[in-house]
Amino acid sequence: MFFHRDPLAPRGARRRTGLSVAVLTVAALSAACSGAEPPATQTAQPGGRRGPQVVPVTVTVVARGSAARSVSATGVVEPLRTIGVNSQLAGVISAVNVQEGDAVREGQVLARIQAPEVEAQLVSAEAALGVAESQAARSAALFRQQIITAAEHERDQAALVAATATRDQLKTRLGYADVRAPASGVVLEKRVEAGDLASTQSRLFSVADITVLVVRMPISELEVASLSEGMPVSLTLDALPGREVQGRIRRVFPAADSVTRLVPVEVAISGAAARDVRPGFLARARFPIAPRNDVLLVPSAALLQNPRGAAVYVVNDGKAALRAVQRGATFEGRVEITSGLSVGDTVVVAGNTMLREGTQVRIATPPSDSIRPVEGAGRAVGMNR
DSSP states (O other), X not given: OOOOOOTTSOHHHHXXXXXXXXXXXXXXXXXXXXXXXXXXXXXXXXXXXXXXXXXXEEEEEOEEEEEEEEXXXXXXXXXXXXXXXXXXXXXXXXXXXXXXXXEEOTTOXXXXXXOHHHHHHHHHHHHHHHHHHHHHHHHHHHHHTTSSOHHHHHHHHHHHHHHHHHHXXXXXXXXXXEEEOSSSEEEEEEOOOTTOEEOTTOEEEEEEEEEEEEEEXXXXXXXXXXXXXXXXXXXXXXXXXXXXXXXXXXXXXXXXOTTTOEEEEEEEEEGGGGSSOOTTOEEEEEEEEEEEEEEEEEEGGGOEEETTEEEEEEEETTEEXXXXXXXXXXXXXEXXXXXXXXXTOEEEEESGGGOOTTOEEEEOOOOTTOOOOOTTOSOOOOOOO
């Protein structure tokens, strides 16, 4: 918009004209701004009227259920019993009959050790035993005929016993040339190959009984008192995603670590549950602590905090009403309500931070993949009555 100023007009008239233009400009701008959009607390109504804002919210219905605190822990799966198989004889390994993962039975030959020196000693001992047996037989006959004394007879009988013991000892040593499984199980470790030189008491194999697997997990001394033998435990394993394996507490160790104040708790996995589990898998478990039934629960996101305490918004006839509540313990994203709510009340769990007493609400359908509320999600608000 342009205005023409008359250069011949008096100076006072020109000043009044400029002031009029400024007033008209400010008025035009104010009119444009006032008609841009309605206030945030109002919505447009038919006929140009303004109405109260309707806030979309997500709600849940208060119900009773089972609740329990839980403690999480991790551990490594181990066999209940692992036996180390050592060499009892020094010599060259002539044969290895098993590999890692092979199932073996008690007494099965795992490997053989060459022992030519012991074999030669055994031949000599057997020859000496034959001589001792003959001498003892002659001595017995001469003693009966009273040709030799009792002392000579006893000497020959003792020599026979000594020769027999020497022969038996060498037979036992030669038996160690066959390395046998001490119990039925699975070969977890094989440390030798054919041609290796084994020394006395060197580790050759490890055999484990995997019919029962155990996981030892450290639990705080503050929580372990709530655990007992036989309690069921659900485990998840990184190697078996999407599956839960059921186990039971086998034992709770009697002492805590003096530094960490943690007590080992051993969980046993047996039967069909242990079929796909292998030693060395990482296991995660949740131990239920003081489980309770018939508890009034709401999602923790429904709770708001103010100077007077906890509160929730309850939906009645399409409007939000702020209600003070008394809260109890927290159970994995849910909070126990001890007073202030009843079964069947409709409580706002999302959108409650935008509400005030009497605000009209519209219940929105939550997405199918909505995130579970987290403790402390609601911010502090004042109680408006």
